[in-house]
Amino acid sequence: MAEVLVLVELDPAGEGVRKTTLEALTAARALGEPSAVVVGAPGTAASVQDALAEYGAGKVYVAESAEADDFLVAPKAEVLAQLVGAVAPAAVVVPSSPEGKEIAGRLAIKTGSGFLTDVTEIAPDGTATQVAFAGQTIVHSRVTVGTPIYTLRGNSVTPVPAPAAASQVPVQVTLSERARQTRVVDRVVEAKSSRPELTEAAVVVSGGRGVASAENFSLIEALADSLGAAVGASRAAVDSGFYPHTFQVGQTGKTVSPQLYIAVGISGAIQHRAGMQTSKTIVAVNKDPEAPIFELADFGVVGDLNTIVPAATQQIAARKG
Ligand SMILES: Cc1cc2nc3c(=O)[nH]c(=O)nc-3n(C[C@H](O)[C@H](O)[C@H](O)COP(=O)(O)OP(=O)(O)OC[C@H]3O[C@@H](n4cnc5c(N)ncnc54)[C@H](O)[C@@H]3O)c2cc1C
Structure with missing residues (x-):
């Protein structure tokens, strides 16, 4: 079965994966077998392994490095581009957060691929549904160039468990000088209210x-x-x-x-x-x-x-x- 890469979005407070990742894994199953891609500091993949296995990741590409968290979106786009070249996936699905959209856009440029943003559904033939003009128009589109890249709008798909092996595959992280040009010097986790996000x-x-x-x-x-x-x-x-x-x-x-x-x-x-x-x-x-x-x-x-x-x-x- 064709592989579909799914970029894992981590909870900024360090509490596992975000629900958006489980939604993306669920949506990706329409196109093939999801392979999760974890980019983070050493130990990140181990901390989210169970959730990825429960929601259908056949493989987990582990791109861990001590400096992964020192940079913003560039390393994630580079890792995904390397994997697209190496495994020729049927598609790439990324949660539609501001960060996810930027990563997907960069990936589209790097791989010469078509990119559909904020999709609410992906059909088995690759047709994506988007809501346009403040909800007045429903658009159905398909990517015709390169590897289809989608960002999935949060809450459009209900996460459904589908246990899979989640076998870990280490990925060598080789960051270009360009990806290192902006370094994160501090992170402040937003104070969370007791209410849900x-x-x-x-x-x-x-x-x-x-x-x-x-x-x-x-x-x-x-x-x-x-x-x-x-x-x-x-x-x-x-x-x-x-x-x-x-x-x-x-x-x-x-x-x-x-x-x-x-x-x-x-x-x-x-x-x-x-x-x-x-x-x-x-x-x-x-x-x-x-x-x-x-x-x-x-x-x-x-x-x-x-x-x-x-x-x-x-x-x-x-x-x-
Ligand atoms: C480009 C653009 C982008 C926009 N983006 C957004 C957006 O993201 N989100 C958004 O919300 N709006 C957005 N707007 C604004 C939008 O057009 C409306 O002005 C706005 O949604 C109105 O907010 P409201 O319903 O709270 O206020 P109002 O339209 O003023 O409605 C208030 C309502 O409260 C009711 N009411 C008053 N007192 C009481 C009471 N005591 N008990 C019960 N009911 C009461 C009134 O009957 C009325 O229906 C955007 C506008 C533009 C032009």
């Missing part, structure tokens, strides 16, 4: 301009915490200073696709919908019965969020207790 959460509760103040976002946080959810925000809420930009959902923010998305005090502008419309179940709370978000919602509550949200939080807590 926004793009990976199964439940997201987002607040909009209707929340009316930064202080009032505590209502959104309390509802989120009662559900073990992540907190999101509309751009209007972010621009008004109610919540930090890193939590913005939408065309110019993060894309989420949880099992449950609760939009509170959000009108449902097309740019917001672009970041959440693939959520499985959408609940909207809005005082305006004509708000466009209700066209999209599976379940709508018309009323004042200041009454509805605390009542919902209380009911959820009571049922859990």
